[in-house]
Amino acid sequence: MAKSLSPSTFHNGYRQAGKGTPWVIESKEIGGDDDESHWITPPSSEVLSSSVHNSLGLNTMRTWPTIYDGTSSPHGLPKWWKPTNEVDVLICGAGPAGLQIAVSLARQGVDFRIIDKAAQPLIAGRADGVQPRFLETLHSWGLATEVHEEGPLIERTAIYKDGKKLMFNTSHQSDSRYRGLHIITQGQLERIYVRDLVRHQVLVERQSSIVDFEVGLDQGPSSHPISIRLRNEKTGTEETIRSRFLIGSDGGASMIRKKLQIPFDGVSTDIYWGILDCKFESDYPHAWVFGSVISSEHGGCVIIPREDGYIRLYTQLDTSMTGTIAQSRQAKNSSEFQESGGHVDAHSVTADEVLQQANKIFAPYKLKFAAPLSWFTVWKISERVARSFSSPDCRVHLAGDAAHIHSVMGAFGLNASIMDSANLAWKIGMCAQNKAKLSTLGPTYDSERRYHANRIIHVSGSYLRFICNSTFPLAEFSHVNKEWPPLPEPQKYQPSAGNPEEDLKFLHTFFGKNGPFLLGIDADYAPSVIVPDTSSAAIAPRNGVRAPNPRVCFDMSKTGYLYDTLTGAARLHLVIFASDLQGPIRNRIKKLAQAMSDPSSFFRRFGGLDRFNPVIVTKCIPHEAESLLQSDGLEFLRANCTIVYDDRAPDEDAHTCYEVDHVRGAIVFVRPDLWIGTSVFMDQVDLLDSYFEAWLVPTEEKSTMTNGVNGHK
Numbered sequence: 209m210a211k212s213l214s215p216s217t218f219h220n221g222y223r224q225a226g227k228g229t230p231w232v233i234e235s236k237e238i239g240g241d242d243d244e245s246h247w248i249t250p251p252s253s254e255v256l257s258s259s260v261h262n263s264l265g266l267n268t269m270r271t272w273p274t275i276y277d278g279t280s281s282p283h284g285l286p287k288w289w290k291p292t293n294e295v296d297v298l299i300c301g302a303g304p305a306g307l308q309i310a311v312s313l314a315r316q317g318v319d320f321r322i323i324d325k326a327a328q329p330l331i332a333g334r335a336d337g338v339q340p341r342f343l344e345t346l347h348s349w350g351l352a353t354e355v356h357e358e359g360p361l362i363e364r365t366a367i368y369k370d371g372k373k374l375m376f377n378t379s380h381q382s383d384s385r386y387r388g389l390h391i392i393t394q395g396q397l398e399r400i401y402v403r404d405l406v407r408h409q410v411l412v413e414r415q416s417s418i419v420d421f422e423v424g425l426d427q428g429p430s431s432h433p434i435s436i437r438l439r440n441e442k443t444g445t446e447e448t449i450r451s452r453f454l455i456g457s458d459g460g461a462s463m464i465r466k467k468l469q470i471p472f473d474g475v476s477t478d479i480y481w482g483i484l485d486c487k488f489e490s491d492y493p494h495a496w497v498f499g500s501v502i503s504s505e506h507g508g509c510v511i512i513p514r515e516d517g518y519i520r521l522y523t524q525l526d527t528s529m530t531g532t533i534a535q536s537r538q539a540k541n542s543s544e545f546q547e548s549g550g551h552v553d554a555h556s557v558t559a560d561e562v563l564q565q566a567n568k569i570f571a572p573y574k575l576k577f578a579a580p581l582s583w584f585t586v587w588k589i590s591e592r593v594a595r596s597f598s599s600p601d602c603r604v605h606l607a608g609d610a611a612h613i614h615s616v617m618g619a620f621g622l623n624a625s626i627m628d629s630a631n632l633a634w635k636i637g638m639c640a641q642n643k644a645k646l647s648t649l650g651p652t653y654d655s656e657r658r659y660h661a662n663r664i665i666h667v668s669g670s671y672l673r674f675i676c677n678s679t680f681p682l683a684e685f686s687h688v689n690k691e692w693p694p695l696p697e698p699q700k701y702q703p704s705a706g707n708p709e710e711d712l713k714f715l716h717t718f719f720g721k722n723g724p725f726l727l728g729i730d731a732d733y734a735p736s737v738i739v740p741d742t743s744s745a746a747i748a749p750r751n752g753v754r755a756p757n758p759r760v761c762f763d764m765s766k767t768g769y770l771y772d773t774l775t776g777a778a779r780l781h782l783v784i785f786a787s788d789l790q791g792p793i794r795n796r797i798k799k800l801a802q803a804m805s806d807p808s809s810f811f812r813r814f815g816g817l818d819r820f821n822p823v824i825v826t827k828c829i830p831h832e833a834e835s836l837l838q839s840d841g842l843e844f845l846r847a848n849c850t851i852v853y854d855d856r857a858p859d860e861d862a863h864t865c866y867e868v869d870h871v872r873g874a875i876v877f878v879r880p881d882l883w884i885g886t887s888v889f890m891d892q893v894d895l896l897d898s899y900f901e902a903w904l905v906p907t908e909e910k911s912t913m914t915n916g917v918n919g920h921k
Contacts, residue, residue, distance in 0.1 A: 305608025312633030341728025474592030482562030602650030748867035
């Protein structure tokens with residue numbers, strides 16, 4: 209949100225403008241006596257959302273410290289808050305990446321603490337949109353609805369150059385239930401996560417930071433080898449805790465990355481953005497449509513429509529000695545400008561100067577402020593990727609901006625963070641609870657997520673240079689990643705003033721090549737112990753790609769998507785495609801049931817229903833499946849599997865989506881982060897035995913673990 213919520217009333221059954229503070233519940237007299245409500249409205253405060261303002265006044269945001277400020281709440285701590293000094297995981301940094309890891313670990317019952325140097329969640333600004341893949345991940349944790357309903361869905365894109373329309377079209381959409389880019393501010397997202405953690409009896413430990421940490425030599429499955437010294441910046445007190453794992457989600461200047469001496473490869477560009485969150489008056493015909501306005505002479509702007517008529521406007525700044533800002537300052541006060549050496553410090557640029565620059569880019573169209581500023585900042589674009597996302601022993605990991613930073617193009621900052629978080633959290637959670645082998649599963653986080661981060665730099669950087677008419681060289685990482693498959697060749701742009709054909713050719717090629725990647729659904733992972741080679745796969749979708757999410761039927765009265773059955777932060781999903789349960793596949797189904805019920809099978813040895821989530825997808829309708837599953841030999845599947853019904857037309861059903869052989873069927877292992885791990889034909893259960901043996905720990909070897917969170921045993 210851009211400003212404090214206005215009072216409202218639902219007196220007529222729908223939201224209308226209200227008066228006063230209707231959220232403050234006042235006691236009413238009952239029977240002549242004053243009855244006091246046990247619940248009282250917690251105190252709120254109004255804080256400035258921006259340190260910089262315009263001539264139209266100040267913008268405030270209402271905050272609720274008791275709810276959102278964790279251990280910095282001025283109103284005391286809840287009685288249930290009892291952190292311990294020995295945990296499975298310490299998360300350093302409570303931005304989106306750290307909070308997302310915490311949300312996942314809480315659902316796994318992993319014992320953890322999360323700290324942050326800030327006194328409260330983000331008030332305003334920073335990230336502003338989530339891709340469909342982001343929401344698919346949140347859906348598996350139960351939080352997608354609250355997020356995707358907060359702001360508008362981007363459905364149109366407009367690009368103008370030199371005052372003329374270059375492109376106006378539908379925005380890229382996906383086969384995901386969430387279709388396209390959804391707008392939500394980072395602050396809103398953080399508050400959703402914080403409320404979720406409080407429900408799990410977790411508080412963010414505010415105004416706390418790591419002074420130092422050391423990883424010891426004892427690396428046993430039950431050891432806590434990391435010694436971490438924490439300091440409360442408000443009180444000055446220190447404590448030492450021990451942890452099995454340490455997560456550095458502490459931003460681009462990560463102390464943890466520097467302590468590990470991991471290089472931050474890449475470049476700092478010469479491109480600066482002035483960023484305004486505000487309402488505007490404009491005669492530009494697509495001012496409230498997602499897109500860009502480009503000037504061959506002055507640079508580019510990016511428009512992101514927000515809620516309630518607000519706009520996020522990114523404006524490229526020319527801070528050179530001959531640029532428009534320098535010329536303006538020279539004209540206003542020549543002597544003062546000369547005393548400064550004729551230089552423009554980017555962080556001295558004002559909101560009015562950014563608006564002035566935007567008007568030069570928008571010409572012949574005009575912009576002016578129509579409300580107080582909700583947020584303002586100046587940001588220099590850097591494109592960097594950590595040379596490793598994990599320590600050699602896989603005890604310390606980096607996530608989010610601590611691991612990679614890049615331009616805003618494509619909204620990858622926030623959206624890459626959830627891919628990091630979802631990828632890392634289930635692996636760390638299983639290893640912390642001794643359900644998986646750290647030596648084999650741990651290294652896959654770095655290999656999977658670092659490759660994707662490098663690709664982001666190329667895709668986002670290519671589009672940035674188009675918008676900004678820049679020839680600044682793209683960051684090159686091939687010298688540190690020789691063991692990887694080659695990255696797709698980045699699309700290079702040569703500025704072409706007055707040549708719309710070349711611009712359109714670039715856009716057509718760029719979006720045609722990168723559309724699914726910009727929505728988060730094209731992010732394949734290279735072969736590894738959990739992503740074997742695809743040559744023997746039983747389905748068309750390759751190992752290591754997003755699991756397709758077709759529509760299915762759950763019972764006679766409810767339909768939805770396959771992902772509705774694939775929930776849980778660390779569940780290992782077995783999707784069993786069983787055709788119509790008849791003909792040659794029937795014997796294979798019986799043999800599968802017999803194999804999975806055998807005490808020596810992977811299903812029984814590695815945890816049964818405690819870890820696995822078997823889902824049968826059948827072409828039968830409900831009453832047919834009920835009858836066909838009653839026969840002898842299928843008792844195990846009836847008792848242990850969720851049944852879904854693939855009753856859509858053959859050109860859009862789940863079996864066709866996965867291209868399943870109706871004679872041999874298929875078993876698809878879908879990882880907790882909703883990527884395909886592997887697939888086998890129904891009569892190849894032995895291949896799953898060896899697959900899971902490589903990285904899971906049999907239940908009989910599992911050590912006793914805690915089931916609490918945030919230091920609770």
